[in-house]
Amino acid sequence: MSINNLAVIENLQIDFKENLNVISGETGAGKSILVDALALLLGARAATDLIRTGAQRALVEGAFEFDNDVLEKIRSLLERFGVEVEEGKIFIRREIHVANRSRLFINDQIANLAALRTIAPYLVEIHGQGEQYALGAVGEQMRFLDDFAGCQDLRRQVAQAYANWKAAGESLEEFRRKVSEHARAGEVVAYQLRELETIAPLPGEDEELTAEKVLLANAEKAYELSHNAYAELYETDKNVIERLSLVKRRVQDLAAIDPRVAPDVEALEAAILTLTDVAESFRGYNERIDFSPVRLDKIEERLAELERLKRKHNLDLVELVELKGDLQQRLNEMSDATERMEAHRAALADASQNYRELSRRLTKERRTAASLLEQRVETELAEVAMGRTRFVIGVTTAEERAGDEKFVEKRELGDEERIPEASYWTANGADSIEFLISVNEGESVRALSRVASGGEFSRLMLTLHTVCRASGTGDVRDEEPTLVFDEIDAGVSGRVAEAVGQRLRALAAQRQILCVTHQAQIARFAKHHFVVSKNVKDGRTFAAIQELSDEERIGELARLIGGAEDVTTTRETARWLLESAEKVVVRDKRNKKARRK
Known part of the structure; x- marks a missing residue:
């Protein structure tokens, strides 16, 4: 120093x-x-x-x-x-x-x-x-008694049980809060889910419908173009396939004179087959073109519906499908809330019971130790000129301090036992420890600070x-x-x-x-x-x-x-x-x- x-x-x-x-x-x-x-x-x-x-x-x-x-x-x-x-x-x-x-x-x-x-x-x-920096604190008096009793392990168990009890209580309160929030939002969730189930959007659906809409809007022109393509390839006088067939026959005649051009005949035959397939494709395409204004109206209505849904939730179709699953899960949670509430209550009741049982054991050990410590301290004090001193350790439980008027029913826990208010229970147990002393014969015991001199x-x-x-x-x-x-x-x-x-x-x-x-x-x-x-x-x-x-x-x-x-x-x-x-x-x-x- x-x-x-x-x-x-x-x-x-x-x-x-x-x-x-x-x-x-x-x-x-x-x-x-x-x-x-x-x-x-x-x-x-x-x-x-x-x-x-x-x-x-x-x-x-x-x-x-x-x-x-x-x-x-x-x-x-x-x-x-x-x-x-x-x-x-x-x-x-x-x-x-x-x-x-x-x-x-x-x-x-x-x-x-x-x-x-x-x-x-x-x-x-x-x-x-004039200055005491330790024993005047209630916590220090408890520490002295617990150290003397050698009950540190039990006290640690009580502290852990208290932490578990508080955690179970907080978990129950958090679940209650969520249930309350869900109840308030339940109608909105149900409405949104019904809307999504009714519209039933599919991933990529809007892109497919947009492509179909473009086609329907240009159906007449598409019919004309595909029909003309088919006709030029296969149907009109001097169409492409007919003229190419004529070319093939002439090359065949040439191959009879010069076999070196025989591969060209095969190439022309392949080209004729390919063009024939193309012509058939255009004919099929032409036959499939839908001129129905009703279908176009339905597509436009569906796209408008999907667009409104996307704007409402600010999501794309993939995310809307995920939202539907989330909403369904929330409704499922609401539906089993009663069962889960009972589980939370049971966990809290078990944690509370465990804490109180351990606290009672700790109280018993403290009272046993307090009696012995009183005797030992008085005997020792006699050796240091305080032979007339009476030393008393008060160990009072939460129930004793609270009195009946301070007790409350915890029926929501499914537990009919009467439990003191939470402020009477701590991580150190349910006891209040107070050291009392009388240094003069005939005087009643009082708090240390009110009786003992500095020496x-x-x-x-x-x-x-x-x-x-x-x-x-x-x-x-x-x-x-x-x-x-x-x-x-x-x-x-x-x-x-x-x-x-x-x-x-x-x-x-x-x-x-x-x-x-x-x-x-x-x-x-x-x-x-x-x-x-x-x-x-x-x-x-x-x-x-x-x-x-x-x-x-x-x-x-x-x-x-x-x-x-x-x-x-x-x-x-x-x-x-x-x-x-x-x-x-x-x-x-x-x-x-x-x-x-």
Whole structure:
């Protein structure tokens, strides 16, 4: 993370590591500003009063690395907002300008806060004084319970069943829409089909009729020409065939004198036969000529009818024949609409029934897990100074939330069972999950945000993560974000801080954790220890951060213990805390027993 001109931070860069990163420092040194900067990278409101005095803008940049599967999920989410992700990291930059405007960039592409807040759950969860970025959301409470219950597979089945149910409903509505449209257009379709069936156009018919019309219109002239041709060839005095026959006889006489012209005699005989066939063809043609004006009128009427049909539909005869088939198909669809409607209804009823059965199974598993999780959380909370806490998980179904007045009959589905309104059913099942808590004896349980302080909320979050991780049923998910605990040790004793530190270290074995603390008992468990310091130069305050070496950590632990860094006894205590941290094991017999079960 890189920070420029944010409050007392002029220029700061920090590379958080894997496992547990602890941040300590004097009060007012700027530790909370680091958390504020992270909050900006998650979509928090960018207030101009965060800009360092005298600067024109503040800048916060963060680089996040993910496993490939998680990166693909984030890439898919950002694509909806037009943001492309090509590299293996996500780079986020927030700019706050004194002109009361801010800008957001994701991978150097301008983006809006909606896009950032959509991917924020994959980035960081902040828990601290006044800011909670996770458990307050109903979806996160459900996730914790489902992770603890180990019912992810069943939840995926419910999600698929829900998608199938919605798809079946949409298919039914689409079919109803088509039936309605067909009903309105039914008379027009039937009329058009009757018209096409009555006229019955044939492909190429207009061309054939046009040719016949031309012939009929010129029948008298065609008769005269064909008759004269026949007569000249065969019928008149000195016709062509007769004269050619005379020529043939003379050539025959010549062939008797000179045999070399014999082939010419054969050629003349062939010509006479050919011309005789031609003459007969003209005679037949002449006899077939129709002088009927009635036929001509019928052809003209038919052509006019076909032309009107072509203009009406703006189609040629081939396309009109295809249209006839399409119209017939539409009428057939209308005729079997009732049967198909019943099939759609049956499919919807089956999908709905399957979804509800799976949802009921999921509800049962959640309620069983909720009872166990309540006990485990209360037991764990007792170890972190919240022994009087009552923790309750409310699991209410759609039926319980809706009440009878919200139910509707779905008789069109052929299903007499009463079904809640669709808004009560989701891809996550029919349940509403709510975590309730009472931190004081005698007080009724209430929503978390209305009861728990920042420190209590942080310890509750730590407990939930610890219990779910150690349950032996919940999955360790690839998309677990970085956890940030801001002053989780507020108002607790050293013994409690020790318990908190042990749990932080155990949890950090599976994910990155950042923890702001004032307690040496927590800081001792860090894999990486950073100190925020503040100094004044030329009348200006500057904050800085550095990662401590092992020897430097001893001095910082000594300061946190409450003694001077250079006091021998305090440093020896600090050294012992640091060295013994590696030997500390969180002992929880109940957890082990639960895992064996």
